[in-house]
Amino acid sequence: MNQQVVEAIGLSYAYPDGTTALDGASFRVAPGESVAIVGGNGAGKSTLLLMMAGLLEANAGEVRIGDVSVTPGSRDFVRRTIGFVFQDADDQLFMPTVKEDVAFGPLNFGVPAEEAASLAATALDVVGASHLAERPPYHLSGGEKRAVALAGVIAMGPSVLLLDEPTAGLDPAARRRLIKLLQAFEHTRIVATHDLDFVLDVCARVLVMEGGRIVADGAPDAVFRDEPLLARCHLEAPLRWQG
Amino acid sequence: MHMADALLSPAVGGAMWVASAATLAVCARKVSARSEDRIVPLMGVLGAFVFAAQMINFAIPGTGSSGHLGGGLLLAILLGPSAAFLAIASVLTVQALFFADGGLLALGANLFNIGVLPCFVAYPLLYRPLAPAGSSRARVGIAASVAAVGGLLLGATGVVLQTVASGISSLPAGPFLALMLPIHLAIGLAEGLATAALVLFLAKARPDLLPAAPAPLRRRSLAGFAVAAALVAGVLSWFASPQPDGLEWSIARAAGMAELKAPEGGMHGSMARLQSTTALLPDYDLPASRAAAQGEAAWPEVNAGKSFAGLVGALATLGLVVAAGFALRRRR
Amino acid sequence: MSRLESALADLRLADTLAARDTGLSRLDPRAKIVTTLAFLAAVVSYERHTVVALLPFLLYPVALVSMGEVPWRWLARKLALAAPFAVLMGIANPVLDRAPLEVAHGVTMAGGWISFGSILLRFALTVTAALAVVAGTGMHALCAGLAALGTPRVFTAQLLFLWRYAFVLGGEGARMATAREARGGRGSPTLAVYGSLAGHLLLRAFERAERIHRAMLARGFDGEIRPSRALRWSSRDTVFVVGWVAFFVAARAVYLPLLLGRLLTGLGG
Numbered sequence: 001m002n003q004q005v006v007e008a009i010g011l012s013y014a015y016p017d018g019t020t021a022l023d024g025a026s027f028r029v030a031p032g033e034s035v036a037i038v039g040g041n042g043a044g045k046s047t048l049l050l051m052m053a054g055l056l057e058a059n060a061g062e063v064r065i066g067d068v069s070v071t072p073g074s075r076d077f078v079r080r081t082i083g084f085v086f087q088d089a090d091d092q093l094f095m096p097t098v099k100e101d102v103a104f105g106p107l108n109f110g111v112p113a114e115e116a117a118s119l120a121a122t123a124l125d126v127v128g129a130s131h132l133a134e135r136p137p138y139h140l141s142g143g144e145k146r147a148v149a150l151a152g153v154i155a156m157g158p159s160v161l162l163l164d165e166p167t168a169g170l171d172p173a174a175r176r177r178l179i180k181l182l183q184a185f186e187h188t189r190i191v192a193t194h195d196l197d198f199v200l201d202v203c204a205r206v207l208v209m210e211g212g213r214i215v216a217d218g219a220p221d222a223v224f225r226d227e228p229l230l231a232r233c234h235l236e237a238p239l240r241w242q243g
Numbered sequence: 244m245h246m247a248d249a250l251l252s253p254a255v256g257g258a259m260w261v262a263s264a265a266t267l268a269v270c271a272r273k274v275s276a277r278s279e280d281r282i283v284p285l286m287g288v289l290g291a292f293v294f295a296a297q298m299i300n301f302a303i304p305g306t307g308s309s310g311h312l313g314g315g316l317l318l319a320i321l322l323g324p325s326a327a328f329l330a331i332a333s334v335l336t337v338q339a340l341f342f343a344d345g346g347l348l349a350l351g352a353n354l355f356n357i358g359v360l361p362c363f364v365a366y367p368l369l370y371r372p373l374a375p376a377g378s379s380r381a382r383v384g385i386a387a388s389v390a391a392v393g394g395l396l397l398g399a400t401g402v403v404l405q406t407v408a409s410g411i412s413s414l415p416a417g418p419f420l421a422l423m424l425p426i427h428l429a430i431g432l433a434e435g436l437a438t439a440a441l442v443l444f445l446a447k448a449r450p451d452l453l454p455a456a457p458a459p460l461r462r463r464s465l466a467g468f469a470v471a472a473a474l475v476a477g478v479l480s481w482f483a484s485p486q487p488d489g490l491e492w493s494i495a496r497a498a499g500m501a502e503l504k505a506p507e508g509g510m511h512g513s514m515a516r517l518q519s520t521t522a523l524l525p526d527y528d529l530p531a532s533r534a535a536a537q538g539e540a541a542w543p544e545v546n547a548g549k550s551f552a553g554l555v556g557a558l559a560t561l562g563l564v565v566a567a568g569f570a571l572r573r574r575r
Numbered sequence: 576m577s578r579l580e581s582a583l584a585d586l587r588l589a590d591t592l593a594a595r596d597t598g599l600s601r602l603d604p605r606a607k608i609v610t611t612l613a614f615l616a617a618v619v620s621y622e623r624h625t626v627v628a629l630l631p632f633l634l635y636p637v638a639l640v641s642m643g644e645v646p647w648r649w650l651a652r653k654l655a656l657a658a659p660f661a662v663l664m665g666i667a668n669p670v671l672d673r674a675p676l677e678v679a680h681g682v683t684m685a686g687g688w689i690s691f692g693s694i695l696l697r698f699a700l701t702v703t704a705a706l707a708v709v710a711g712t713g714m715h716a717l718c719a720g721l722a723a724l725g726t727p728r729v730f731t732a733q734l735l736f737l738w739r740y741a742f743v744l745g746g747e748g749a750r751m752a753t754a755r756e757a758r759g760g761r762g763s764p765t766l767a768v769y770g771s772l773a774g775h776l777l778l779r780a781f782e783r784a785e786r787i788h789r790a791m792l793a794r795g796f797d798g799e800i801r802p803s804r805a806l807r808w809s810s811r812d813t814v815f816v817v818g819w820v821a822f823f824v825a826a827r828a829v830y831l832p833l834l835l836g837r838l839l840t841g842l843g844g
Contacts, residue, residue, distance in 0.1 A: 016451065055789045076795075084793040091786040094284075094739050096715035108795030113805070136590065136715070138742045156794060249661045249698035253619045271727030280798035281788050283729070287736020288784040292777055294741045295748040298579040301769030302762065309763040312773070329730055333737045340709045340717070341589050342582070343657035343702040348615050411623045411694060412664050413671040413687055440770030441777055448774065452781050555836040560630045563835075568637035 003031030003159045003188060004066030004081070006052065011061035012212075013047055021047040023212035024061070031159075034182070034189040036199040036220065039209035040234025045192035046087070048209070049162045052190070054078040065160070080109065083158030083187075087165040089145035093137035098148050099124070101137060105156040116155075123155035124148070127181060143174025150181070160188040167195045196224055196238040208233055245338075246353050246402050248346030252409035259405065260351030266359050267332055270325040282326055289318060290330035294337065296437075303433050310433025315361030316391050317438045320370065321445075323454065324362040331358045352405050356398035365394030380443055387442055388435030395431035399423040577752055583745045586738075592645065593713025599643030600711050604720025606812035607708050610635075610819045617823040618700050623690045624676065627833075629700065631826040635819060636703035643711030653706055654699065665694035714738045723806055732800045743783070748776050 006029040013022040022044045029035050037045050050056040052063050054070045063070040070078050086092045095101035102120035103113075111119065124130045127147040132140060137148065146166065153161065166182075167175045179201045182189060191203060199206055199220050206223050208216035210233045216223050224230065224237055236242075248256070274282060293314030300309040314334065318327035332354050338344040345353045374386035403423055407416045445453055593600065599607070614635050621629060640650065672687030709717070715735065722731040751772055755764065764772060788796075825831070 050789065053793055055792055079793065079795045082793075084790070086786065086790050086793075088786065090743050091783060092790040094287075094736060094787060094791075096718075096735060096739075104796075104800075105794035107801040108797060136594075138739065139587075139590075152794065245660065247660050247664060247698065248615065248619065248701040249694045250664050251619060253616055256619060267730060268727060271729040275727070275729050275798075280791075280796065281784075283732060283798070283800070284736065284787040284791060285781070285784040286733055288740050288744065288780045288787065289777075290733065290737040291740035291744045292780040294737060295579060295745040296773050296776065298577075298582055298745075299748060299752065299769070299773055300578075300763040301773075302765050304766060329733050330737075333730070333733045336734060337714075337737060337741070340705065340714075341586060343653055343706055346615075346698075346701045347611070347705050348619055348701065406664070411690070411697075413668040413690065414664070415671070436766055437769065437773070440766055441774055444770050444774030445777060448778055449781070452778075555839050557627045557630055557832045557836070559835045559839055560832045561633070564630070564633045564637050567634055568641045570641075 005030060005064075006160055006188060006190070007064040008048070008052065009062050009064065011048065011051055011058045011063065013044075013051065013056065013059050020212050022051070022058070025209070025212065025214050026061075027207055027214055027217065029188060029190060032186055032188055033205065034203045035191070036203040036206040037190065037192045037209060038194065038196065038199065038206055038233070038235060043209040043233065044212040045209055046164055047212075049084070049164055049190070049192050053082050053084045053162055055084070080156065081158055082160045082162060083153035083156060085146075085150050085153050085161065085163045085166060087168060089142070089149040090138075092149045092152060093140075093145060096136060097133070098129070098135050098137060098140070099133040101148065102152045102155050105152060109156065119155045119157075120151070123151040126154060127151045128177070141174075142169050143171060143177065146170060146174065146178060147181075150178075154187075158187065160190070161185070163189065163191045163193075165193055165195075166191060167193065167198050194235070196220070196235065197240055200224075200238055200240070208235075245345035246349040246356065246405055248348045250406050250409055250411050251349055251352065252411060253348075255405050255409045256348040256351060258351075259355050260348075263332075263351045263354035263359065266328060266363070267354070270328045273325040274329060282322070286322060286326050286330045287333075289321060290333045293318060293331065294334050297334075301433075301437065303429075303436070310430065310437065312437040312441070313357065313361075313391075313395070313430075313434045315357055316365060316370065316387065316394055316434070317441055319362045319366035320387070320438070320442055321452075321454065324366055327366075328358050328362045331362065352401070356401040356405075360397040360401065361390075361394035364397060365390040369393045380446070383442055383446070384439040387439035388432065391435030391438050392428060392431035395427045395434060396424060399427035577749060579745055579752065580749045583742060583749065586741065588649065589710055590713060592643075592649070592710040593716070595644070597643050597711060599639060599707070600713070600716075601811075602815055603806055603808050603812040604712050604716040605723055605806065605808070606815050607712055608717070608720050608724060610816050611704055611708050613820050613823055614704055615701055617827050618697055620827065621693075621697075623693055624686060626689060626692050626696060628826075628830055629693070629696050631831045632700055632823070634822070636700060636707055639704060639707035639711060643707055645707050645710045649710070650703060650706055654702060657702055658698065661694055661698035665691040668694070719806055728799070740783070744776065744780055747779060748773075751776060 008025055008027050011022050011025045012020075014020050025044070025048060037048060039045055047056065051058050052070070054063070054072075054075060057072075065078065065081055068074050068077055093101050095104055099117065099120050102123055103116040106116035106119045107113065121130070121133070124133055127150050129144065129147045129151055132144055132148060137145060140148065150166075163182075166178060170178065175195075175198070179198060182191075182202045189202070191199070193199060203220060206216075206218065206220045207214050208223060208229065215233070216226070216229055224241070227237065230237060251259075274286070293312065296312045297314060298311065300311050302308075303310050315327065315331045318330050321327070322330060335344075335353050335357060336350065339347060339350045339353065370386050370390035373389055374383045378386070400420065400423075403416060403420045406412050406414060407419065442453070614632070618629065618632055639645070640647070668691045669685055669687035672690060673685045675683040676686045676689055712720075715738075718731040718734050721734075722728060755768075755772065760768070763769075
């Protein structure tokens with residue numbers, strides 16, 4: 001996997017109604033690193049992810065992948081390099097069957113149908129969802145949908161994965177499977193989440209956001225001990241530490 | 244109200260299919276040519292919204308009855324007429340396929356009555372002029388109601404004309420229309436209220452989602468519109484032409500006026516002629532016109548042997564069909 | 576169960592039926608579409624007083640139902656739900672059309688009753704055939720077939736989107752209606768409540784469309800949805816189309832029940 005540094009430099013964004021979503025966020029993620037972005041509702045996590053994938057344009061600042069700046073002009077490169085797993089899998093799975101949905105990305109990149117089908121089969125195998133290939137997405141459980149959405153993204157062969165609230169709505173068993181899967185990946189992983197226990201299992205580093213800014217950056221074990229910080233950011237220490 | 248297969252003649256059903264399919268093709272090209280690909284999921288999801296919202300009833304004030312959204316006009320306001328037609332067409336298609344609303348042959352007529360008329364007549368000719376950009380809430384409400392009523396009355400007229408032109412149902416145009424229009428006035432008012440309620444809700448909650456009012460019609464779109472209007476008028480008048488025949492014919496039959504000659508021209512006549520040339524035993528597919536002309540002596544050449552054979556044959560046919568069904572089921 | 580919920584359950588059932596592997600589902604969707612259109616054209620081409628001559632056409636829907644193992648009860652329920660319209664439109668015929676027709680020697684019936692019967696039979700034939708094809712094919716294969724037969728890509732994509740998100744939005748709408756009832760809402764909501772309830776559903780629809788669009792863009796969507804399934808036409812499909820169309824033409828041209836009756840009774844005529 002050809003991996004690059006992902007960098008956010010002074011990202012700022014305000015919604016059309018004037019609400020500030022990002023206020024000068026900067027950080028750098030090394031190749032293969034697994035980084036969590038945590039913070040309360042409205043802290044700017046989702047906006048940040050959308051910007052990194054080039055799906056939302058910043059008012060100021062830029063996102064760089066290696067030497068390339070994320071702009072409309074570099075769209076094709078960005079789409080191939082960055083895979084985005086959305087919070088609500090229903091937004092992502094719209095093709096008639098699971099295998100067609102997973103092949104959607106490769107087909108858009110001009111991969112011939114047969115090769116796209118084999119890429120899809122491999123991706124489904126990776127996430128352990130080969131048995132779902134022929135099913136229509138709306139008959140799947142929440143955990144199955146999440147797995148298939150992930151397959152749809154890795155089928156495109158990205159080197160960076162952005163995941164928005166990947167454990168939201170999953171039952172404990174499905175959550176555990178997802179953790180195992182993400183631990184095994186070699187992709188650069190950037191995860192926006194409220195689930196601090198998940199962060200302890202999957203990420204080596206955590207960024208804490210508050211009011212559109214990054215207010216803490218460090219190892220989860222250290223950051224999650226700072227209780228005043230967590231309280232200020234509408235977070236709580238991981239459940240497993242709460243006796 | 245949905246048109247149904249059972250009431251349509253192939254000529255009328257086919258003509259409506261051609262008109263609707265042509266509209267669909269033009270709209271598909273227009274939508275594909277749009278630069279923003281955002282419209283693709285938006286059309287799909289708003290179609291799904293209309294599909295769901297049609298099944299949520301609300302109480303019509305002061306009547307004790309309830310109504311629901313039809314959606315054609317709402318989609319036109321939210322998406323513009325071309326995309327709206329594709330969206331409402333998809334809803335009607337799914338309903339025809341999965342809920343047997345109308346049927347496949349009648350789908351062309353239904354697309355026309357429930358899709359083309361609201362999107363390409365009621366929306367541009369009633370809603371837009373009545374509610375130009377920057378209209379007050381009251382004005383938007385009134386415009387939506389007027390356009391919804393207008394669209395539904397046109398649609399109801401379409402159903403009547405298509406039914407009468409087909410000549411399968413005996414309903415004469417006049418009384419049928421007198422029955423349909425008041426019903427659809429009420430349905431149209433409900434549709435208007437629901438459409439207005441939704442547009443006003445959106446205007447308040449997320450005004451950015453309502454598309455900006457289209458720029459004043461340019462000459463080219465005006466020309467296109469004139470062509471469309473002429474087409475619609477042409478199609479409607481073409482259907483209207485056999486209508487007096489149908490009316491006269493029904494009255495004559497109802498009155499038992501045997502000497503009144505059935506119309507030989509028009510659609511019934513030509514269908515009947517086609518009938519007698521294609522059927523080997525035309526007497527058994529009794530052209531109605533001939534029966535009417537001959538009064539009492541209907542079903543010519545009836546004799547005991549033949550009618551007994553006919554009865555036995557009918558029963559045997561049914562038996563064979565049932566047997567074939569079982570055989571096919573077992574085999575698989 | 577609310578109307579919305581039962582409609583969704585119905586769609587889900589149709590999907591489940593179509594997912595089974597049956598003689599009907601294995602056929603190419605194009606074969607089924609073309610043959611069914613030919614069937615419809617043949618059935619509706621008959622004159623309004625036709626009843627007996629239409630009977631042989633029952634073979635097609637019956638064959639579809641058998642090949643597709645479509646449950647008769649499901650079919651009967653759908654027919655019953657759709658029937659009122661046909662009955663409503665036809666019931667005036669016996670009143671308006673009283674000219675007597677001799678149906679057998681010495682037996683006459685008002686033409687209106689015969690044409691009413693014809694309307695009901697046509698209704699049963701066309702609706703049963705369409706429902707059986709749908710239940711034995713499924714929305715996705717149907718769309719693939721329609722696209723292969725030249726339907727604009729935007730429209731088949733629209734059908735698929737509608738199908739997919741009818742379940743999502745329908746579920747949201749049903750949950751909102753349930754929540755209203757749970758808080759004591761009875762009967763149909765007033766217009767003000769409706770405007771807000773359906774309005775929120777509409778807002779969610781817009782927001783969902785926005786998210787879907789982003790998710791599509793993230794996977795390289797450029798305005799066109801590329802087909803990934805190839806349809807395979809086999810000799811079975813050719814046999815199906817040619818066989819049935821030949822049967823329709825024969826049934827249209829020759830008055831089969833009478834022929835059969837003569838054969839059985841040995842009476843010439």
